[in-house]
Amino acid sequence: MTATAESPAAPVDLFSPDVTADPFAAYARMREQAPVLAGSLMGGPPMWLVTRYEDVRRVLTDPLFLNNPASVPGAARRFTVMKNVSSDVVEYLSGKLIEIDGDDHLRLRRLVSKAFTARRVAGLRPRIEEIAGELLDSMAEAGREGAPVDLVESFCFELPATVICELVGIDVADRTDWYAWGRALMAPTEHVETLPAVFRDCADYLFGVIARRRAEPRDDLISALVQVQEDDGDRLTDREMVKLVFTLVIAGHETTMNLIGNSVMTLLEHPDQLALLREEPSRWPQAVLELMRLGPTQFGNPRYPAEEVELGGVTIPAGAPVLPLILSANTDPRRFGCPERMDMDRETGTGHLGFGQGAHYCLGAPLALQEAEVALRALFDRFPDLSLAVPREEIPWVLRTGFTAVAALPLRLG
Template sequence: MTQPFLLPKGTARQQGFAELAAQGPITRLTLFTGVPVVLVTGYAETRALLAHPDVVRSAMEGPHRDFVSAELVRATESHMLLANPPDHTRLRKLVTSAFTRRRVEALEPRIREIAGELLDEIAVAGDGADLVQMFSYPLPITVICELVGIPVEHREAFRSWSTIAANANLRTPDEYIDVNVRTVALIRELIEVKRKEPADDLLSALIAVREDGDRLSEDELTSMIFLLMSAGHETTSNLISNGTYALLQHPDQLALLRAEPERLPAAVEELLRYDGPLQVTVPYVTRAPIDIAGERIEAGEVLVFALLPANRDPRKVERPAELDITRPDSGHLAFAHGIHHCLGAPLARLEARVAFDVLFERFPNLRLAEPDVEPDRPPGFLLNGIQALPVLL
């Protein structure tokens, strides 16, 4: 028997997950979509199962699958996040050859420049400026567009598309299909341009990359851009928004960070643990029975890993509900674990470090405009962010 699961809101989101986790690290429930799942809330169980060879991605997990054509599915979902070995191994190797750490690290001066320009606009707007709409949202979309090689005139279209894609289950099938068809057409146009005139950007590198005579197909290219634009934007925006809110809520921690800026990398890791950008992973499925934590998970059951409670598992972390930027490395799961560990984690960390550095240096008296009002969170099941964050400068 499964229990129905209603999504908690605001701070109740963490509390709702904590109450589920208190029942045990493995819980059976029914999502709002009507799908029965095994929800994994324990840290050790999440790590173990995400690395288990019989826990795999499902071929039937795309949104509105009953309405989307096979052609559109191939053009948007032929990427490594939805693949299993050996396809996943092949795709990740090809993409990693283009999406290198050196390429990411070279972005830091430009990220600082973009962040500075956004803060100039916030200074003009003055008190009451919304940090989400004016800083944490536009910074990652601008960075990922420049990294990929999306022309300026197309960036607003990609921004609108990524918002719809990230909340697909809250949109009608017609809305979802229409925006995806138009986005695929635009990506294909860009691919043709880059083939004729390659540039120093990730799209050109993905087109050119070869490993042992292999290369990305047309559908794999379009799908990879879909993945980069959604995963590389919404989650990083949430990391910056959540992290800023957490630090402003904990002035002692913010004061310590200002006094000892060398703690910034560790602070980013603690913020990822404390209030990460994702509530849960996308679904997995078991292809064989698995015994774990005193439970038998049968073959064919759908698994969803709840990252928020896993990162606050008291069996792993002392004082899990407290923000402590001096905390030793917790080995958090905000970027998941196993073969699907987020490829863009180095970029997200870099953007967050730069964002917090320039934001709190530029506005040393920054504080919440409505300290007693809990910010609204997105209504979906996947993302964990903040919809607005008005501040006083």
């Protein structure tokens, strides 16, 4: 007999302290309790939490599960943790590439892909290496005579922030404001009062950049987005371009920042894997894929079944929000042996779900992987005796749901 939306077990709040304090253990408990559980975010509208690899992968790949609740009659509105935001701010939060379906999604993705190409990403590599080198120089100066250096503040945040600015086309003189906006956009629940002004200021700035690039193109992503068009003349609107940049800042920057910090911690805890990388540097790309399996992404966007569906023994009504727990799937022992251990020899390249799967697979994944590879390789080459400056249990973690990430990582450089 299957469970139904009318008879769920006690719901799990993903914002509860026991989940945010130790998501690996919390997801393991959920995963073994049931493949699909009733849950919520901060006591918000009820949703179904999908815990096991095969079911999560189905939610991400089956076109029955839609990203946009407006596509399903009677579906609940998408839940947001930001209360009392004005309609113009909601406009920038909704309708992004990762939140639409069908022909609308195909159109946007096709247009964006013409500008955000593999060649453009690969062409950034020399500049990423240069930026990483400059940041490591500053770290070396700050860490002289054994002084501890916080990797998150001095490297993990700065590297992807600078790369995003270079990619998008943000002038050096404007980057102080840009970095401040980025911090607010990445932690919306901590900047609720100022967030509307941040969105407006950032959007106004981007509309200005778009107008300037339309008049005088440069070799940057905004210029490419302005110029790209389909054979039938279809182009991205200015508002669509602004939303894309918001997505890059919120999703791309934060994911890469957290991936670098988490990866350093993981490699220091797995000296055998770090030794292999030093012996065989060609294994760095595979190492980064395996590190991405272990976080930082905890879950994807809610999906909404277009019709009643059975998943993990639960009958889910059409339109009920279904949340795919990415980290739970990526540490499911049914799919990965010794799942919480880093192992470069496991085949995770096409198996893990850290960047999603299917039609909505993360467009920025190649950039994130390249940044992390360059950053980690440069860091451990430059500082071969890198070590934690405090005991492992004193490392602070970001205590909010959605990401598993170190909040600070004090290191001694050698």
